[in-house]
Amino acid sequence: MSRSRDVPTLVARAREGDPRSVARLISLVENGDPALPEVAAALAPYAGNAQVLGLTGSPGVGKSTTTNELVRALRKVGKRVGVLAVDPSSPFTGGAILGDRVRMQEHTTDPGVYIRSMSSRGQLGGLSAATPQAVRVLEGAGCEVILVETVGVGQAEVEIASLADTTLVLLAPGMGDAIQAVKAGVLEIADIFVINKSDRPGADATYRDIQGMLGLGERGPGEWRPQVVKATAVKAEGVEDVLAAVDKHRDWLSKTGNFAVRRERRAAVEVEAIALGTLRSRIGSLREGTALTTLAAAVAAGELDPYAAADELIKGL
Amino acid sequence: MSRSRDVPTLVARAREGDPRSVARLISLVENGDPALPEVAAALAPYAGNAQVLGLTGSPGVGKSTTTNELVRALRKVGKRVGVLAVDPSSPFTGGAILGDRVRMQEHTTDPGVYIRSMSSRGQLGGLSAATPQAVRVLEGAGCEVILVETVGVGQAEVEIASLADTTLVLLAPGMGDAIQAVKAGVLEIADIFVINKSDRPGADATYRDIQGMLGLGERGPGEWRPQVVKATAVKAEGVEDVLAAVDKHRDWLSKTGNFAVRRERRAAVEVEAIALGTLRSRIGSLREGTALTTLAAAVAAGELDPYAAADELIKGL
Numbered sequence: 001m002s003r004s005r006d007v008p009t010l011v012a013r014a015r016e017g018d019p020r021s022v023a024r025l026i027s028l029v030e031n032g033d034p035a036l037p038e039v040a041a042a043l044a045p046y047a048g049n050a051q052v053l054g055l056t057g058s059p060g061v062g063k064s065t066t067t068n069e070l071v072r073a074l075r076k077v078g079k080r081v082g083v084l085a086v087d088p089s090s091p092f093t094g095g096a097i098l099g100d101r102v103r104m105q106e107h108t109t110d111p112g113v114y115i116r117s118m119s120s121r122g123q124l125g126g127l128s129a130a131t132p133q134a135v136r137v138l139e140g141a142g143c144e145v146i147l148v149e150t151v152g153v154g155q156a157e158v159e160i161a162s163l164a165d166t167t168l169v170l171l172a173p174g175m176g177d178a179i180q181a182v183k184a185g186v187l188e189i190a191d192i193f194v195i196n197k198s199d200r201p202g203a204d205a206t207y208r209d210i211q212g213m214l215g216l217g218e219r220g221p222g223e224w225r226p227q228v229v230k231a232t233a234v235k236a237e238g239v240e241d242v243l244a245a246v247d248k249h250r251d252w253l254s255k256t257g258n259f260a261v262r263r264e265r266r267a268a269v270e271v272e273a274i275a276l277g278t279l280r281s282r283i284g285s286l287r288e289g290t291a292l293t294t295l296a297a298a299v300a301a302g303e304l305d306p307y308a309a310a311d312e313l314i315k316g317l
Numbered sequence: 318m319s320r321s322r323d324v325p326t327l328v329a330r331a332r333e334g335d336p337r338s339v340a341r342l343i344s345l346v347e348n349g350d351p352a353l354p355e356v357a358a359a360l361a362p363y364a365g366n367a368q369v370l371g372l373t374g375s376p377g378v379g380k381s382t383t384t385n386e387l388v389r390a391l392r393k394v395g396k397r398v399g400v401l402a403v404d405p406s407s408p409f410t411g412g413a414i415l416g417d418r419v420r421m422q423e424h425t426t427d428p429g430v431y432i433r434s435m436s437s438r439g440q441l442g443g444l445s446a447a448t449p450q451a452v453r454v455l456e457g458a459g460c461e462v463i464l465v466e467t468v469g470v471g472q473a474e475v476e477i478a479s480l481a482d483t484t485l486v487l488l489a490p491g492m493g494d495a496i497q498a499v500k501a502g503v504l505e506i507a508d509i510f511v512i513n514k515s516d517r518p519g520a521d522a523t524y525r526d527i528q529g530m531l532g533l534g535e536r537g538p539g540e541w542r543p544q545v546v547k548a549t550a551v552k553a554e555g556v557e558d559v560l561a562a563v564d565k566h567r568d569w570l571s572k573t574g575n576f577a578v579r580r581e582r583r584a585a586v587e588v589e590a591i592a593l594g595t596l597r598s599r600i601g602s603l604r605e606g607t608a609l610t611t612l613a614a615a616v617a618a619g620e621l622d623p624y625a626a627a628d629e630l631i632k633g634l
Binding site: 036037040041043044045046047048132133260263264265266267268270271272274275276278279280283287292293295296297299300301302303304305306307308309310311313314317 | 353354357358360361362363364365449450577580581582583584585587588589591592593595596597600604609610612613614616617618619620621622623624625626627628630631634
């Protein structure tokens with residue numbers, strides 16, 4: 001963004017709910033724009049007001065249908081809603097994921113809903129740095145609930161969990177997901193399990209599997225026992241139960257002080273990701289300059305060892 | 318390593334070619350031992366003496382058989398040889414890759430050959446930081462040629478290329494590898510293409526495919542045109558041709574000044590990886606301390622924006 005004087009205007013308009021300004025700000029985040037620190041400073045006072053829900057699960061469990069129904073239910077009770085669909089695999093925006101968004105078209109004309117796909121293109125520190133900033137933009141724009149949806153692969157779902165107040169893990173019957181969930185360590189990140197497509201055979205077995213696995217872990221008196229909820233999003237069944245479980249979790253978070261703990265942990269992850277991204281880009285600019293080049297020449301000549309060179313490099317940052 | 322006074326002794330013994338000391342030093346590298354800077358300082362004077370060959374290719378093209386035959390041919394002319402088999406996917410040492418090493422058993426009793434499997438376990442900065450250090454250990458131990466072998470998947474082969482003086486990309490006929498190579502951008506890293514299993518049908522077609530693709534790229538007068546060599550390692554055929562191509566490439570590197578350029582670029586990548594690893598671990602220790610915690614609390618409360626907090630964090634490093 002070339003004219004940084006635009007930032008206060010953009011933030012002011014986003015605060016009024018102007019969707020184009022919101023879109024513009026999230027694009028700045030996604031592209032790792034140099035104006036980001038200014039954007040973050042302008043948004044800081046509005047931080048922490050939205051409830052952030054993470055939604056993850058394997059491909060095919062019905063994530064976008066579920067998101068769509070959750071949005072509908074939240075709109076019914078008058079909440080302003082933001083949706084971030086995070087694609088950890090794509091270096092491009094949208095693409096495959098935008099296809100799914102077609103199912104949410106009914107919400108695109110609703111000024112109370114903001115829907116956006118995001119990739120990690122450009123942003124230093126990847127999605128772990130970009131996603132919290134996008135959440136901040138949506139918070140600033142007055143969203144009361146923000147759904148962050150990502151496909152359950154690799155590191156992305158763990159990052160979503162560290163970002164969310166409440167993490168929902170979607171499963172579907174008969175996909176071997178219950179066992180998969182344990183393997184992937186998803187048990188540790190799920191606050192709520194949603195068994196979607198519960199009208200299919202095997203839903204009860206999946207329900208019992210999950211309950212059984214949850215029963216195995218010991219829990220202290222103040223600890224949260226993950227809820228297991230059956231739903232069939234495509235028929236709009238069970239969505240109220242999911243939201244009831246979310247409310248129950250939020251009450252638990254507040255009552256036990258875990259709300260503040262999670263928010264601070266989230267901020268720590270965010271600050272750390274930004275700091276590492278900044279350091280990486282500073283080192284990158286030393287590469288173009290002379291510092292790293294000179295040090296590397298000394299290392300290549302055997303006059304300096306690489307650890308001593310790295311220390312020198314760090315001193316120069 | 319608890320007693321750092323052992324480092325000078327270990328390095329001195331490795332210099333004399335004691336295989337147990339070499340093994341111990343590479344284990345320190347692999348585990349990211351706190352004594353690493355001391356090890357690197359002790360090895361620095363001996364840096365840059367070995368010729369480093371990178372060897373990559375898809376599973377099944379015959380990497381370990383080829384390595385085995387290259388080792389045999391190099392031993393015949395009296396060279397001391399080191400082999401690093403790098404497994405980018407495994408969090409553990411050895412494992413699957415060690416199975417392949419059985420084919421190299423004939424060399425295990427030869428004091429002029431050192432063979433080692435490596436994983437990225439523990440090392441900050443992953444294999445991009447660990448592999449150059451292991452190369453330094455082998456250089457210190459007097460290896461004149463070091464073969465670094467990795468399976469051609471994802472980022473690892475690019476890292477191997479940035480580490481090697483000469484990069485060999487192995488293909489096999491009829492695997493669609495010629496097309497794959499272009500897709501994966503392997504054309505840019507290969508100094509030499511080895512079409513292994515050349516006794517199989519389709520070897521000539523693969524040869525022509527590669528030559529055709531190389532013909533497409535424009536080359537300036539001082540630029541290297543990748544060599545294409547046919548071999549059948551399992552019958553020890555074509556191995557001399559591969560080594561002749563390696564020698565030709567080394568001559569080109571020296572004559573054009575590219576040798577020094579590659580060595581300095583390698584050192585730059587190495588220093589950068591170590592510096593980022595150090596910074597990441599310093600931030601990690603701030604997480605346990607109070608700095609990051611205090612900053613995160615201010616961010617969570619909306620009193621500070623995350624970019625300002627990240628700047629504070631960096632100042633405290």
